Amino acid sequence: MTNNEGPAGPGGRRILAIWLPDYAIDRWRLEMGAAGRALDAGPLVLIADTAHGPRIEAVNRAGTAAGARRGMMLADARTLCPDIATAPSDPAGDLGFLEKLAIWAQRWGPWAALDPPDGLLVDITSVPHLFGGEAKLLADVRTAFAARQLAIRTAIAPTAGAAWALAHYGPEGAIVTGDVERALGGLPVAALRLDDDVVIVLRHLGLKRLGEISTIGRDAIQRRFRNRKSPAANPLIRMDQLLGRVPEPLLPVVPQAMPLVQRRLMEPIRHRQLLDQVVGDLARDMARDLEGRGKGARRLELGMWRVDGEVVIRRLELAAATRDPAHICRLFSARLDDIDAGFGIEMLRLRASWAEPLALEQNDIEAAAENHGTSLAACIDRLTVRLGPDAVSRPVPFASHIPERAQRWQQPLAPEPASQGELAFHSRPLKILDKAEKIAVLYATPDGYPQRFRWRGRVHEVARVEGPERIAPEWWRERGSARLRDYYRIEDGSGRRYWIYRLGIIGDGRGGAPDWYLQGLCA
Template identity: 75%
Template sequence: MAIWACELALDRWRHSEDCKPGEGADEQPLALITETAHGPRIDAANAAGQAEGAARGMMLADARTLCPQLQVRPSDPAGDLAFLERLAIWAQRWGPWSAIDAPDGLLVDVSAVAHLFGGERRLLADVAQRCAARGLSVRAAIAPTAGAAWALAHYARPGAIFSQQDDITNRLADLPVAALRLDNDVLVVLRRLGLKRLGDLAGIGKGSTGRDAIHRRFRNRKSPSANPLVRMDQLAGRVPEPLLPVIPLTAALVQRRLLEPIRHRSLLDRVVQDLAADMARELEGRGEGARRLQLGMWRIDGEVLLRDLELAAATRDPDHICRLFAARLDDVDAGFGIEMLRLRASWAEPLKLGQADLEAAAEEHGTSLSACVDRLTVRLGSDAVQRPILRASHIPERAQGWQAPLEAEPVQQEELAFHARPLKLLDRAERIAVLYASPDGYPRRFRWRGDLFDVARVEGPERIAPEWWRERGSTRLRDYYRVEDATGRRYWIYRAGLAGDGRGGEPDWFLQGLFA
């Protein structure tokens, strides 16, 4: 079933203004506008505005010429999308799942559920009645495929029903090609070719010659909305059309409304402790643990104080949550008092129930690894606590990365085997001056950070080629040497490039690591 909210933006605006169509602020000519580079443009106009000549897509200056008394309000596409998402969840009363058909429609799976409403016609009547009660102007239709239902809802009579899949193209032959949900430039091309109805396109599609001609014209267009053959096959049910269902997600939330406002820190800590215990019970019932928590405090003067907390691992331990929030409440100004507190878990992950083990015993004494990481993160900052991990790269400075301390390591498809690597790499390889016998000979002496070092022993070279899939063509290869000076200290140096390799001048030398 396709549900088309033909006046979605206006209906949402009426909801915000608490008025009905043709009443209150909607009595006068009104338009919703968007600012563009060429001036305000009309996105939607009410019935009074359309009667005066205002239309969607018209520039506001042109509309004001026809209707000087036209009132304007800013449009809100993000708000319209959020309103449509809530509408999609509400529409699941008619089917097991629903999907958003942006920018102003819904698709609801009503397979084998129409008998629960007394048939398909009564189902559509229920849709019209309930939407009208909510102040929504909609057109709905039922068909075997999503494309056919969309076409009927937009271009057929209201409440159209079509249950036979074998005769879809013939039944919809009189609809315009715009019923295929195509881009505007594709519609222009089809009209220039004389293809104005679905029947015209279906007739060409039956023959291999005509279909090949259409395919050659639109073969470079990958999007379904830019290829009429793909849309025609989806409408007829010959090609599946994947849809993304809307899944309602409700964040765990607990709150306390206080009989008397609180101003002292000890009372605030007590309420936070109660909220943490309530949150633990709520998360336990869901089988989840919190990764991000937000504490909201409403003062008497109307100001809202927010404190956010992000955890290294999912948890529902109230004592641990209270200890972490204690460090975030030192700067709270209660003013004349706080009358309500609310704790919300905006991010939660599955966390199964389990018996007490060594980890649980460690948490009781405050020695758990995740508890330690959380304390360090709260005290030092979210980016201060990280751990090194291996990366799939043979370039030394790219073979290691950093990530959150308790996140799972990325799966390595295969282990890269290296020669001996130094325990310490410099953050950035530093240029050195090297004296050597020949352009391709071993280094004999080098200068680094103002000091001169004589090379006593040399091992190498180990040649490392650049990563051709991510480097530029002028990147030079490296020859690495493990060298030891006269005092026994060992270094890892490399020569960038070869003499006469055509990728620059003379080779440069760098020191990148130190051996223990």
């Protein structure tokens, strides 16, 4: 291993690995601005909800010093640091920002690939001489990321596996130009990008360093891992990829040019009528651009540059792809009422940041419905503009026997998720409470039918009972101590019907006396 740049050799490949060890925290801090920097000064974790409670997905340096670790439950971290701050993690946002970084990183090579969740791989073959050598290229990388306030570790090697190993476990800015196997022999076996259980097996076998793997015959290791087909589960495959004996496919991030139209005005405009006219012209230009691409817009961004330099942005997210200028103008019209033109607006730009394939001709039935104002997509778009992007959604079935998990909410016109298997449900009440409410029940015997119950301060005499319907807990989501549920449909003396359940059975060894809950109201 050396820190001196050198030739890669004739046709030699050079890969730059960029690892962002604090990526999720750094992105969150940048997105939150001053408030994020203030919170990041103390212990901070990003969390995700799980069946067992909030779990830590990322930790800042102060949180690490306090004892918090990635993968730890938040309740355990609070026992070590009660005043630790929390914020929700955003894996989708992290991935989207990483894709933008990959496109931006093409300044150092012809293509860049994602190394999720927190890394990039850039092909810099035949490029370093443009920067004065590989060492100066790495210096430029560090300077550029420092300007973006992102912490990184970098390395350059002939293969993606070797570059990744050095970036994660080698010295910062390491450059390998010679014998890769010899240069990386002192790194831990975790540098092979293996699953955690495989790393544990190798350590139990006494293999702790990469150089120790070559001391054992390939046949012995192959017999131990012969059923492991995934590269992350087979150390021989990973070793061959690291040394360049077998190719490792990488998928470059290909930037897509988003449709964009703009108007630079000869004179700044201040009046709403002129603004609507320019927006209409932009909408027609956008429609022609989208039609030429065979696409329709799902998300539109209208930027307005004022004379004083301020930029005003208005965004729309549509329920279905469209390129109808009249529909776009109607939606933006409701978003421009509060625009302050100041001394005037001198430039407008309309960009479709999300576009989907759309046939060149709209369906006749849908077009007719649009003309009469009854199109479902148009109706949803208008409601979304008026009420907000999160105010309109629809429930879709979800494969779960647990009643409160049997549906989920999604965008109104988004396709339903693939079925996870047909579940034969019993009929359910017309109304299910958002959260089951605890009730007090009197029954003749410990495991008999309910005779009387108290709910919301009133006592109800049970006249008729139907049940029980037994529902077992979902063992793959809940703890082993989760209890069975026995559901009953009951009718009181006034004819009102309820859906209640008993949580647990006496003597099941999973707690004390069973509890009773009311979860639904029947017709």
